[in-house]
Amino acid sequence: MAIDxxxxxxxxxxxxxxxxHYDLLRLVKFEDDEEKIRAHYKKLNSHVRKYASGKYSNESQELLNELAKAMLCLTDPERKREYDESLGREFDEEESTGPLLVEKILVEQGHIDKAQANELVEFAEKRGLSVRDAAVQMRFVNAEVATQALARSQGVPYIDLEETIPDETILDQLPQQVAKRNTILPLFIDDDVLLVACADQPTHDLEDELRLRYQVPSRWVLATPRSISQGIAEYYAAAAQVDDRNQETKADSVDEPVKKSSSKPKPEKKTKPSKPSRGKPELSPEELKEKKQLAFIFCGWAFCGAILIDQFVLKNNVFPQTWPWNFMLATISVPFIAFYLWSGMWKK
Incomplete structure (x- = not known):
């Protein structure tokens, strides 16, 4: 019975x-609080991971992917609006105010005050840093909070890579060195769109390269640079181990033929050659069998011939009415004929 x-x-x-998505993440329909959406996702993700190592490991991985896709959709303002409208939600027409700046988001969330926000912007400009990186260097917030603020500022989702496992088939299509060079980690394909975790806004050249590799457009989600680097090292190594195990399994299935064809043949033990009888070469099994059959025939004819000579030649002309000379030739000659056949024609 299939499990639900x-x-x-x-x-x-x-x-x-x-x-x-709302039912899947156990949320009230049209929930707008991103923190609550992420909190529910994190809790459910942790729960489903308990089944990852059992007999339902495949079902667990599929459900984990569904949860991640739902969370990423509902934390992406543009996609969430489209999704909500598909479920029948109506929005009031509002005048667009444009994206919020990272420092203003941090002020709004209570992580810094306005004076610190001004100090943050000045520090970033002097050192040529992004506001996100400057906030981390000044220790106003940690990398996760700063990246979440940047994601909100750019209108893209934030993802915690410790809670999301990429699809191995997706990783196989992008070399590890390309991922390292661009600080990106491809995750999975959702609705014919490739989801890619990145640390910063990608270039158009990188988007074109991924489109050529995957034959689908890309959608970007933000993650901390460190988590992406750790994810590249961890998940590419895990995918390589799976490939090695698959190759070993395939090799085991043809292990014996491979060994016979590729390994160097062992030298045969030297045996003392048998001395050919009467200077003749050794016979094959088929030739030996034929020799034996001929020996039986010759032996039979010799025995019959000796009896006929005894009865019709020797008995009447040489040894009439004398026993055992009636069978002298048969008695004496047949053993010699048999011995000759055994030691010559019949012998291997």
Whole structure:
């Protein structure tokens, strides 16, 4: 019986499968609080990971991917609006005020005050840093909070790579050195769009390269530079180990033929050659069998011939009415004939 992971693991009542993003993340429909969305995702992600090493490991990985895709959609302002509208939500027409600056977001969230925000901008300009990096260097906030503020400023989702496992088939299509050079980590394909974790806004050249490699457009999610570097090292190494195990499995299935064809043949033990009988070469099994058959025939004819000579020649002309001379030739000659055949024609 197939397991219903939505009901059994997440407690979602029977209904539409797969459920919409809000039901999947156990949220109130049209929830707008990004912190609450991420908190629910983190809790459910941790719960589903408990099944990752059991007999439902495949189902667990698929559900983890669904949870990640739902969270990324609902924390992306533009995609969330489109998704909510597809579920019937109506929005009031509002005048666009443009994206918020990172420092203003940090002030709004209570991490710094206005004076610190001005100091932050000045520090970033003097050192040629982004406001995000400057906030981390000045120790106003940690890298995670600063990157979340940058993601909100740019209108893209933020992702914690410790909670999201990339698709191995996606990693296989991008060399590790390319990922390192650009500080990116491809995650998976969602609705024919490649999701890629990056530390900064990617260049157009990089977007074109990924489009050529994956044959689909890319969508970017922000992550801390350190988490991307750690993810590249961890997940590419894990994918390489899986490939090695698959290759070993394939090699084991043809292990014996490979060994026979590729390994150097062992030298045969030297044996003392048998001395050919009567200077003749040794016979093959087929030739020996034929020799034996001929020996039986010759032996039979010799025995019959000796009896005929005894009865019709020797008995009447040489040894009449004398026993055992009636069978003298048969008695004496047949053993000699048999011995000759055994030691000559019949012998290997």
């Amino acid at each position: 992971v939505y009901k059994d693991w997440l407690g979602i009542p029977e209904g539409d499968r797969p459920p919409h």
